Amino acid sequence: MGNPSLISIENLRFERDDTAVVSCDQLHVNVGEILQIEGPNGSGKTTLLRLLTTALQPQEGTILFCGKSIAECRFEYLSDILFIGHQSAVKLTLTAEENLAWMAESDLSSAASLRALESLGLAGYSDIPCYKLSAGQQRRVALARLLLSDARLWYLDEPFTAIDRDGVKLLERCMEDHVSSGGAVVVSTHQDLDVQDVRRYSVLGEPLLRAYS
Amino acid sequence: MRKYASNGFYAYLRRDLLQSHRRLGEAASPLIFFVMASTLVPLGITPDPASLAEIASGIIWVFALLATMLSVGGLFAGDYQDGSLEQLLISPQLLVMPVLGKVTAHWLITGLPLTLVSPLLGLMLSLPEAGYLPMTASLVLGTACLSLLGAVGAALTVSLQKGGMLLALIVMPLYMPVIIFGAATVQYGIDGLAWTAPLAILGAMLAAAIALCPLAIASVLRLTSIN
Numbered sequence: 001m002g003n004p005s006l007i008s009i010e011n012l013r014f015e016r017d018d019t020a021v022v023s024c025d026q027l028h029v030n031v032g033e034i035l036q037i038e039g040p041n042g043s044g045k046t047t048l049l050r051l052l053t054t055a056l057q058p059q060e061g062t063i064l065f066c067g068k069s070i071a072e073c074r075f076e077y078l079s080d081i082l083f084i085g086h087q088s089a090v091k092l093t094l095t096a097e098e099n100l101a102w103m104a105e106s107d108l109s110s111a112a113s114l115r116a117l118e119s120l121g122l123a124g125y126s127d128i129p130c131y132k133l134s135a136g137q138q139r140r141v142a143l144a145r146l147l148l149s150d151a152r153l154w155y156l157d158e159p160f161t162a163i164d165r166d167g168v169k170l171l172e173r174c175m176e177d178h179v180s181s182g183g184a185v186v187v188s189t190h191q192d193l194d195v196q197d198v199r200r201y202s203v204l205g206e207p208l209l210r211a212y213s
Numbered sequence: 214m215r216k217y218a219s220n221g222f223y224a225y226l227r228r229d230l231l232q233s234h235r236r237l238g239e240a241a242s243p244l245i246f247f248v249m250a251s252t253l254v255p256l257g258i259t260p261d262p263a264s265l266a267e268i269a270s271g272i273i274w275v276f277a278l279l280a281t282m283l284s285v286g287g288l289f290a291g292d293y294q295d296g297s298l299e300q301l302l303i304s305p306q307l308l309v310m311p312v313l314g315k316v317t318a319h320w321l322i323t324g325l326p327l328t329l330v331s332p333l334l335g336l337m338l339s340l341p342e343a344g345y346l347p348m349t350a351s352l353v354l355g356t357a358c359l360s361l362l363g364a365v366g367a368a369l370t371v372s373l374q375k376g377g378m379l380l381a382l383i384v385m386p387l388y389m390p391v392i393i394f395g396a397a398t399v400q401y402g403i404d405g406l407a408w409t410a411p412l413a414i415l416g417a418m419l420a421a422a423i424a425l426c427p428l429a430i431a432s433v434l435r436l437t438s439i440n
Contacts, residue, residue, distance in 0.1 A: 054303055055299050056438075056439060078304065081303070087294070087295055087296025088295070088296060089299070089300045091232060091291075092295075093231075094231060094232060094235070098231060102224050129235065
């Protein structure tokens with residue numbers, strides 16, 4: 001292998017109250033790849049994603065970005081990721097366009113954000129306060145960030161929540177376009193993805209299993 | 214890098230002002246509280262102008278402090294609940310600039326209007342004429358201090374469901390020097406002393422708070438996200 005993986009995880013451990021929530025010996029994310037994280041409820045999918053976004057600090061192990069520890073190249077790494085979590089960070093009192101403006105990492109032209117909203121089926125909704133939109137539409141506002149960002153790595157935590165069938169297809173096409181243009185996607189979802197070249201990674205879900213046995 | 218730093222400040226300042234603009238009723242409530250609570254004093258204690266004149270400066274300062282404290286609690290709560298705080302924490306930009314932007318927005322929404330209506334309350338509480346300028350000047354600097362210090366408490370209590378009382382307990386001791394020098398400024402003005410001296414100390418406190426509070430808030434917010 002000439003190039004190091006975009007992301008490599010080695011012996012990552014995260015514990016909460018002496019229970020291992022995430023325990024991941026080896027995981028690589030390469031350019032041009034969609035990685036689907038699977039596992040039962042409570043198995044630590046969200047925690048793994050939050051560790052990857054540096055929102056949480058692991059007790060053990062390292063995450064390497066292009067071969068360098070993410071603590072060393074924090075600015076480069078964080079400039080190159082986009083995370084959309086369970087909580088969409090959409091401000092309900094603001095309009096869709098205003099939401100995209102504050103979330104954008106650099107100055108955003110109004111035409112660009114309108115185009116992004118249009119491609120997500122929100123044409124004509126850009127100047128309506130988001131509390132008037134449905135849950136699925138609010139989700140689409142958050143997902144419009146995908147089209148506006150130039151981050152290579154997408155971390156999507158249950159992105160299909162409240163999204164209709166057409167929206168799911170649209171999002172799958174977005175992910176395919178992104179990986180074919182040199183990006184990578186890490187997505188946690190229970191759905192079967194209808195995309196090419198998806199690789200699956202299963203988190204063990206130890207805490208939950210232990211509770212049953 | 215510079216672009217990121219400035220963007221963070223203006224983006225969050227703009228966003229929070231816009232949010233308050235959409236919810237004017239909510240944004241105006243500290244101001245209404247300030248006016249109504251001050252109105253209770255002549256009703257509850259004495260309507261006698263001579264007695265009111267003696268306590269007017271203290272009353273205005275105490276209620277300005279309480280109004281700020283009540284409003285600052287929610288500074289990060291909304292962001293914490295809807296996930297935008299997490300987005301802020303994982304953004305590559307320096308955390309202090311967006312934090313400073315948010316606190317500035319809070320001051321523009323609460324501290325500045327409080328200062329602007331305070332002469333009216335001074336009139337109602339028969340504040341002596343020499344006290345008006347020192348009062349307005351001390352409130353401009355003082356309320357900015359209160360917003361900054363209060364934001365530290367708001368960051369510490371952000372993950373609590375009902376952190377209001379705890380916030381008050383954390384923030385009150387920090388507010389004491391501010392109110393001591395703030396009320397002293399007005400009293401010095403009324404007594405014909407050099408009121409710019411306590412005002413200068415208030416200015417020094419503000420300078421220190423602008424430099425240090427955003428750092429404290431930023432590190433506290435990082436701590437809360439870990440849990």
